[in-house]
Amino acid sequence: MSMSEAVTPPTVSVENVSRWYGNVVAVNDISFALGPGITGLLGPNGAGKSTLLNMLSGLLKPSNGQALVMGEPAWRNPSVYKRLGLVPEREAVYDFLTGQDFVRLSARLHDLPDVDAASLRALEAVELTDAKDRKSGGYSKGMKQRLKIAASIVHQPSILLLDEPFNGADPRQRLRMMDMLRRMAREGATILFSSHILEEVERLAENVLVIVAGRLAASGDFHAIRRLMTDRPHAVMLRSSDNRGLAAALVGEPAIFGLDLAEEGLTVRTSDLLAFASIAPRLAQKAGVTLFELSPTDESLESVFSYLVQR
């Protein structure tokens, strides 16, 4: 399912957008459109997530194509910030300001009528009211993260872009921040957040954009993509007292569709990792082979993403 089919009208969209730095292509011909709700931008480090978010927030000029906010180009268009909030990845805040002054500054620059009320509301939303009078330079990484979110939502934007927002947050803070974002989404906000952690996206996002090496590898409903990730072929390395004998015992199993016997061990390719993990020890025992090791070889997120790209 393409996301552009799922939502109309889009509040945020990119059309054939690319961005390169010299010879390096950071984002390569990506198109999507998003409406209200939470979308996760998932991909390994260096995939181009921040570049994409920076183009959407008007901080980077697309080399090709365009990034649109409410139908208007984001680049060189400061008026989009009336409706858009950005939580940057970098930790830096104005260390010499108190938490409340930092959020107040944001409210003032948005020319809000009641700066104090708006800043207190934003600080409450991220549960920073107790620390609001402390200098932000003394905040923990998680507190700074929440402070950045407070500053970005002080004008109650209808679009919120967050670059790795859960970095540094402890599990409790993470859950609270997720609740807050869900609440904003229920109230009609379009939220796009980037993460390289599958579980974060799984917990929060209804929709997902998977970006790998600058390309959009998959997009749509998270559960459909998760199924693709789970059902993909897995490679498992086995070491035993008799690898050849073990290969002979395993070859007839329907869950196994490939075997590779090498000096360092036996590599098995299976479509059902859990089923294989349960039958392999039994078959080995039956064949009189002692199993020393059974380890998946391609469980890194990068390999999962690579699989999605190849499909």
Added chain:
Amino acid sequence: MIGFIFLLTLRQLIGRRSTLLLAGLAALPVLLAIVFRLSDTGTEAGEWTAQVLYLGLVVTAVLPLTALLLGTCVLGDEFEDGTAVYLLTKPLPRWQILAPKLAAAWLLTASLVLTSTVVSGVIALKGGDSAIITGFGIAMVIAALAYCTVFVVLSVATTRALIAGLIYVFLWEGAVTGIFEGVRYLSIRHTALGIADWIAAVPEDTFDAYVGGETAAILLAVAIIGGALFANRKLEQVEVRESS
């Protein structure tokens, strides 16, 4: 809006350790003037103040170095540490970010250099011949704006603003304009001296600037207005990159 960014920038500048160093730099002419007063060199005070104190130290080193460090950091530091994003992602035309940043750098530079100029001049001249102090004082304030504008331009145009600024101050203004007199028209230092000479109206044997007063005023105005417009244009096109 402008006021908040101006105050924010002043707090940033005043909180920097390097600003303390700049205060120390501004104190150097005062110390030199005290040494001059305490020692009997036989040199005429007006000539010494113009040639040695102002031309040799304030105009050549204190003013450009102060403006360089403050002018390049008002925006440059924010781009470097990532806080510029909090200003750039607001519904403000970029000139409303640039103007207060430039004004803060100018105010602090001018305050430090003017204080240094006036206090050291009063000490060296025993309070007499205020024309020299007035002339150089006004010239320092105007030149501070020109220097700050140029260094702000460098900070939005290059990531090596400090190095580019040092090359301008020491290589271009220090060496090249010394060898080729004609290019002094392209030097803030020499145009500032033109202003000082114009206002102070001191005898030629005390001090004589290469660039005439009216010409200097026009050149400085061009540098300030042209530089500010160019900086605004660069700021409108500036890109913020984060690790992806």
